[in-house]
Amino acid sequence: MTPAPEPEPFKVVIVGGGTAGWMAASALVKLLPAQDYAITLIESDEIGTVGVGEATLPHIKVFNDRLGIDEAQFMRETQAAFKIGIEFVGWDQPGERYVHPFGTFGEPWAGVDFQHHWARARAAGRASELHDYSFAIAACRNNAFEFPNEDPKSIRATFAYAYHFDAALYAQFLRRWAMPLGVTRIEGKVVDVRRDDGTGHVASLMLASGAEIAGDLFVDCSGFRSLLVGGTMEVDWQDWSHWLPCDRALAVPNMRVEPLLPFTRLTAQEAGWTWRIGLQHRTGNGYVFSSRFTDEERARDVLLAALDAPPLGEPRLLRFQAGRRAAAWAGNCVAVGLASGFLEPLESTSIFLIQAAVMDLIGLMPTRRSGIDPRLAAEYNRLFEVHYDRTRDFLVLHYTANRRHGQPLWDHVRNMQLPESLAHKIALFRASAAAPDYRYGLFSRDSWLSVLVGQGVLPAAWNPLAEAIPLDDLAARLADLKYRIEVNAADMTGHGDFIRSYCPAPALEPAA
């Protein structure tokens, strides 16, 4: 048998070199067979990246691990810190705060989810706040960090962790990491798109240099511009700003202050919210606001007033609109990251949505033999919708469940018409303590629980099956749980110390 001639590798061209572009390039070059795929990435130093996604979800560790990235090295080179939750300040009403932990609340007893037991004990005056029953929250309160315990039965195993990192440094780290594996990087600016007359697919990209880059599949990581999917393929934009009215952000770093917090802090403001993300070398800050409810001048004042140290430079303005493309994969173009949609970084989903898009794409990646197959695109787009729509509902919850009366933005979102799927989830929890629970897509039941309760949506009743446990026994179990959490959390290493010994980053000149 004579071997068939080796077919040409399938050419994947990634347009854009921000976080999305380099995450896509890294995963594609690492996980696809090198002999069958040629990965090219076009980026231009003239085009800035948005890089707002400095806080992540625990899934990013799965992504990095799958690529075989060394954690300590990655953390050193991106100035990263650990993150085990998000603290929301003033969302329900000014003065209130709660943490959305990357961990569980309690444990199921008698086959019934924890929050039913908690709701029942609370009604009887026998429980403290829900958030006292999360180990991850206790660790946040202590500014502590350690890796989750390997014994799955330990209370110290009931959480996962993510990172705060500098997204621009992460993209650079991935570039250094991926290029030796065979990614071809082309510096250049796309000035024209050539299409196949028959299929309408993109055939090649013309660069300002005059070079023509041909490809079989184009991954559109061009950011808000959505050069290929929104532009060339003219896929519709679904505007969600009626649910998520924020459309501007001002971002500014400042000097790091002690202690180094192992969580993101998001503070509700009059016309949006400010973020605070602690890295090793500095703190990232920003104000996401709605131009319908404030102006840039006022927003700048609010942001600067919220800082805990002097700013390093002038706040930078970003404009956006919440929503997504009707489809992320059209013809032979697949949008990843901001080119596919935008959801404000309220739950650190930007990088997760990139990761999900990249991993789904790897599973459904066309082959030389399959060619561009609309059936693969149909499944990809179905998954894309699941990811975006479920995330959207969770974000909208943060807005609508508020008691910030008299502030026009907050009055508006409290009274707006909700997506039907979200209205149902809230009503269900309020009536019965049953929290949203689904297998695919973000977020977990515990995440929903933390935000619902944290923002004052409290259950009026609970599953009667919980009553199989006598109330005194239940109170004793709750006390024991809380004790185990407190004792174990008190015993943890401080986050700053942990970072200093595990992954200290070199000092950098703060960016001006």
Next chain:
Amino acid sequence: MSVRVQTLVLLGRDAPLWLAASVLQAALKPAGVAVTAIELPSLLHVSDVYATLPGIEALHTRLRLDEAGLLRATGGAFSLGQNIRDMLGGHGHFLNAYGAYGTPIEGNDFFPYWAKARDLGLDVALEQFSLTAAAARQGRVMIPDEASEAYGRADYGYHLPAIAYAAGLKSVASRIGVAMRTANHIAIERGDDGDIVALVADGERAAGELFVDVTGSDAALIGKTLGIDQQSWRTHFSADRVFAARAQPFAPIPTYAELRAWQPGWAALYPTQAATHVIHAFSSALTEPEDALARLGAAAGLALGDAVLRPSDPGRREQAWAHNCVAIGSAACALDPIHNLDLHAVQLGLITLLTYFPTGQDVAPSRDEYNRLMRSSFERLRDYQAAFYALAPYPGLFWDTGRAAPQPPELAHIVATFRARGEVPPMEDDSIPTDNWRALLIGLGVTPESYPPRIDATSPDTVKAQFRTMLGFVRDAVLRQPTHAQALGTTNG
């Protein structure tokens, strides 16, 4: 409804009634809810049989129903899956087993490696990589241990003669304190808001706050009383008549069911200790009932007796929970008889009801959630069942009709994705394991046109070596397993 449930009244019959009553009693008694079961005259026939999926074990455990005792008392048998066999020649057979097929290679699913190898000429069936399927082929059961768990899931269900199983569940219900009544005639009292207030069973009144309709396709409460319509799935299912019959038991008793495709439709053989139970589904438009039975006996080489003929009319109630009445099983959704999923549907309904049990002043959200989840769960079962008719490659008018029928859109998407990529799209609320979807689709001749290219990063030598190791492991592990007779305790040593 907004009253706290103190008393729950079930109306129904046979295994679904007693399974529901027992499971609800076991879960709700500690919470102070009283459970009353009103039993209507049985519609079971001596030939009826339940095939259970592995998940039934979770309910049996709740009821402290011991396996050996159950199989002894019912004359039931272990079942490791379903052998699907073409009696018309041409398409051979395949085992759709209750377990994993293969073990991951370099962190990737086994299946695409197999699909690729087959495309390159490998002549080893998918089922040979399944511990469960291989054990079934050898007349053995498959008892999981640490090594087999590391390889992949190995599960089993049962074949249970329906009358004996219903009797066993009824005695459990009695033992754990379900209040039991029998009735020939039921009158229903309703309140001004349309809610059911009480059932009057042969003149005796049973009041309650929540009523569970386990009357089967009768749908005495949800349908006849509350007027909830059934949305027909007729268009996807060409069989509208079902025979149940039985024949002498096989010796030795196989550890799997066999679904035989032939001209008029399909016949499923469910071996038990007491008999071989046979279900035969066909279309009345194409085949006369008398003819069907006679021809089946001859074709199967079985002396069939005790036959009973029933109609089959698959469809889903618009709502499984309306007012203060929750329909469980066929009352909520009449499934096609293929794969014998009726008891599985009962289980899904019960578990979902316990999770969203009515509570507090505002029950509407729990009801809406129950209806949403059950609709989605039932529709996924529908897809799995409809897949058989839509894809079966067998010749003849009955099978032509199935292939020509429109597919539910979700099924069409599942099949298209599988054909294009060899992946089964992950669908919310699908209770059928991916391994079974794959085994079924491959077995029916759907050939993936591509596979996830990341598996090409594994060297062919590694794949070959892994395949050899797997086949060796399966062979050795199966040889250590007890025979069916040993597992049933019907042999001495």
